[in-house]
Amino acid sequence: MRRRPIFLATLTWAYVVWSLVPVLVAIQFSFNDGKSRSAWQGFSTQWYVGGSGSVAEDPSLRLALTNTLILAVLTTLIATPLGVAMALGLSRWKGRTSRAANGLMLLPLATPEIVMGSALYLVFTNLYLFVPLGLPAQVLGHVTFSVSYVVVIVRSRLASIGSDYEDAARDLGCNRLQALRLILLPLLSPAIFAGAMIVFASSMDDFVISAFLSPDASTATVPIKLYTAVRNAPTPALNALATLLLAASALALILAWLVLRRRTGTKALEQMASF
Amino acid sequence: MTRRGRTGLWAALAAPGTLWILALFAVPFYAVAAVAFGYTDPVFNSPVPEWDPRYWDFTAFGEILSRSISGDLRPVFLRTLLYVLLALAICVLVGYPVAYYLARHAGRRRGLLLALILAPWWVNYITRMLAWLNLLQDDGYVNDLLLLTRLVEEPVQWLSGRPVTVVLALVYGYIPFFIVPLFSSLDRIDERLLEAARDLGCSGRRAFWHVTLPLSRSGLMTAGAITALPMFGDYYTNTLVSGSPKTTMVANQIELYLLGGNRKEIGASLVLLMSALLMVLMAYYLVASRRAEEATA
Numbered sequence: 053m054r055r056r057p058i059f060l061a062t063l064t065w066a067y068v069v070w071s072l073v074p075v076l077v078a079i080q081f082s083f084n085d086g087k088s089r090s091a092w093q094g095f096s097t098q099w100y101v102g103g104s105g106s107v108a109e110d111p112s113l114r115l116a117l118t119n120t121l122i123l124a125v126l127t128t129l130i131a132t133p134l135g136v137a138m139a140l141g142l143s144r145w146k147g148r149t150s151r152a153a154n155g156l157m158l159l160p161l162a163t164p165e166i167v168m169g170s171a172l173y174l175v176f177t178n179l180y181l182f183v184p185l186g187l188p189a190q191v192l193g194h195v196t197f198s199v200s201y202v203v204v205i206v207r208s209r210l211a212s213i214g215s216d217y218e219d220a221a222r223d224l225g226c227n228r229l230q231a232l233r234l235i236l237l238p239l240l241s242p243a244i245f246a247g248a249m250i251v252f253a254s255s256m257d258d259f260v261i262s263a264f265l266s267p268d269a270s271t272a273t274v275p276i277k278l279y280t281a282v283r284n285a286p287t288p289a290l291n292a293l294a295t296l297l298l299a300a301s302a303l304a305l306i307l308a309w310l311v312l313r314r315r316t317g318t319k320a321l322e323q324m325a326s327f
Numbered sequence: 328m329t330r331r332g333r334t335g336l337w338a339a340l341a342a343p344g345t346l347w348i349l350a351l352f353a354v355p356f357y358a359v360a361a362v363a364f365g366y367t368d369p370v371f372n373s374p375v376p377e378w379d380p381r382y383w384d385f386t387a388f389g390e391i392l393s394r395s396i397s398g399d400l401r402p403v404f405l406r407t408l409l410y411v412l413l414a415l416a417i418c419v420l421v422g423y424p425v426a427y428y429l430a431r432h433a434g435r436r437r438g439l440l441l442a443l444i445l446a447p448w449w450v451n452y453i454t455r456m457l458a459w460l461n462l463l464q465d466d467g468y469v470n471d472l473l474l475l476t477r478l479v480e481e482p483v484q485w486l487s488g489r490p491v492t493v494v495l496a497l498v499y500g501y502i503p504f505f506i507v508p509l510f511s512s513l514d515r516i517d518e519r520l521l522e523a524a525r526d527l528g529c530s531g532r533r534a535f536w537h538v539t540l541p542l543s544r545s546g547l548m549t550a551g552a553i554t555a556l557p558m559f560g561d562y563y564t565n566t567l568v569s570g571s572p573k574t575t576m577v578a579n580q581i582e583l584y585l586l587g588g589n590r591k592e593i594g595a596s597l598v599l600l601m602s603a604l605l606m607v608l609m610a611y612y613l614v615a616s617r618r619a620e621e622a623t624a
Contacts, residue, residue, distance in 0.1 A: 057428065057432050060424050060427065060428040060432060061428060061432070063424050063425065064425045064428040064429065064433075064440070067425045067444075068443045068444065070499075071444075071446075071447045071499070072443065072447065074458035074459055074461075074499075075454065075455060077458060077461065077462060077468065078454065078457060078458035081461060089461050089464075090462075090464045090466055090467045090468070091466070134344045134347060135344060137340040137341070137343060138340070138341050138343070138344030138345065140337070140341075141337045141338060141339070141340030141341025141342070141344075142337075142341050144337040145338050145340075145341055147334065149338075150338075153341055153345040156345065156348050156349070156352070156353070157344070157345070157348060159348075159609075159613070160352055162609040162612045162616075163352075163602075163609065164557055164559060164601075165557065166560035166561075166581055166582070166598075167598055167601065167605075168352070170359060170585055170595070171352075171356050171359050171598070172351070172355050173585060174355065174358045174362050174591070174595060175351075175354060175358040178358055178361070178376045179358055179361075179376075192351055196348065196351040196352055199344050199348065200348075229336065256451075257449070257451045257452065259451075259452060259453055259563060260560075264585075264586070275451055275452075275453045278451075278453045278454065278457055279563060282457060283570075291457070291461075294451065294454040294457060297451055297454065298450055298451065301449055302449065305449050
């Protein structure tokens with residue numbers, strides 16, 4: 053009989069409390085019935101809709117929210133197909149060029165964001181002058197760090213599928229492209245969907261790349277808005293904005309988890325942890 | 328079908344993504360070098376990138392090097408290193424037991440606990456810092472609690488340039504990224520090895536020191552690299568919770584020179600220097616993640 057590790061259990065639950073309670077308190081204050089972000093004055097939704105300076109009324113907060121959503125949708129639409137194709141290609145294509153492409157694909161994952169942000173900022177202001185800073189540059193930047201996520205997720209699913217189904221389809225007379233379209237893509241669809249949702253959430257959450265590629269307030273995303281507004285007269289509307297962002301990315305990830313769980317059972321969380 | 332035709336389809340599928348990363352990752356990195364080693368336009372007094380390596384001018388980079396080795400940037404580099412090492416040490420002290428408990432002893436509650444530990448990963452980083460800004464106000468909950476328990480006599484001004492606040496904020500920000508990869512490596516350790524150690528007469532403690540800890544070493548290193556890389560490149564945490572020049576880190580200087588003024592060649596040189604210093608960590612991370620992918624495949 054093993055002793056129950058009381059110390060470890062206490063530490064773990066204390067850690068969980070410490071890591072989540074501040075965020076819960078911040079959400080709580082988005083519903084404060086007053087201007088304070090540190091003293092509770094009763095429940096209200098005035099900082100979401102209705103009150104002056106609420107997310108719905110303040111044009112700069114609304115703009116940040118739409119900027120964020122447009123950026124995340126465009127990033128997802130471009131990065132997902134690009135990443136899926138790259139995962140398929142890299143997993144089947146063997147050779148020296150393929151190995152080089154593989155290493156190149158992993159590099160953005162290992163590069164600190166400030167390095168990538170600086171590099172993108174300098175290339176758009178010195179070389180790719182036809183891409184203006186703001187939404188176009190931000191989309192290109194976000195796709196660049198997102199493609200690798202999709203590749204990693206799709207490729208791990210590809211490895212677990214193996215090549216048997218594809219070979220069977222080929223024996224039954226499919227050509228390579230048909231086998232890909234009729235067999236492989238449907239089998240991959242949960243992983244592709246999960247990848248897309250993860251790209252969506254990480255695009256919404258990104259601060260550094262967006263900030264380096266944002267020339268002025270008109271292209272601020274929610275994280276940029278939170279970052280800049282906190283220093284001049286913040287109100288609970290800021291907490292409301294943060295809460296909305298949190299809700300949106302939570303939704304995307306819960307969807308990803310549900311779809312992964314249908315295919316892989318209870319291991320879905322562990323799988324998401326390994327991304 | 329010919330062999331060339333077979334690889335053709337796969338190469339064609341991989342090509343767009345590869346070209347994308349070449350054009351928007353490799354070329355931008357070259358642009359950093361071009362700006363860092365460029366020259367200053369004498370008329371407009373603005374930096375001009377030099378794309379041809381034969382004409383590179385290393386004045387700005389030399390200036391950065393000498394300032395980093397013996398000048399005003401030396402304390403900034405040392406401070407950055409100190410903060411990151413302290414934050415990493417706390418990550419190990421808190422994160423290892425948590426990951427260990429989750430992998431070994433969580434039992435029925437494992438799913439719930441894993442979800443709770445993953446949750447902060449997906450709460451926006453700035454939001455999580457914002458949450459602490461609320462709590463750490465002079466009249467915030469943290470000071471209320473400290474005053475109530477009589478641990479302090481008067482409110483602590485947490486947000487006015489205190490190194491301890493910056494280090495703890497870094498820990499809070501990045502510890503989820505430390506715990507999760509460490510958990511997956513601890514989780515992969517074969518339970519039978521521990522049973523064998525016990526059968527051979529090891530106490531639980533000795534089994535931990537001689538079996539679990541050595542087997543989790545590579546997981547620990549990977550988790551450390553994953554956490555240290557963004558910490559070294561972090562400037563926003565510092566700006567949010569301190570904002571004082573007393574706690575400036577390297578990334579703050581990069582942001583300042585690149586986005587703040589017109590000495591972009593200095594900022595670009597700093598980016599190059601930092602990348603060179605972080606190269607070892609990045610290479611380790613790449614090799615480790617490659618190995619992990621092969622292990623799961």
